[in-house]
Amino acid sequence: MYSLPIGGNVEIVIYNVIGQRIRTLVNGHRNSGYYRILWDGRDDRGREIVSGIYYYKLKTEGYKSRKKIVIIR
Secondary structure (H helix, E strand, O other): OEEEOOOEEEEEEEEEOOOOEEEEEEEEEEOOEEEOOOOOOEOOOOOEOOOEEEEEEEEEOOEEEEEEEEEOO
16 A cells, blocks of 8 residues: 555556566556555566565655565465
């Protein structure tokens, strides 16, 4: 879940531990408000990812955040 105090461009991307882009969840303009994202554990090609450590990056105009995700299958 994330919130935007003002509208703007938003990018949320999943990366593996070596920095390869795995999945783009959001890439475009969003209005201000609260948003919920559900990721199905698949890459951009629709393949299920393996267990491991991944990172997601949330980027908006004036804000960046990077957090760890652990996938256990």
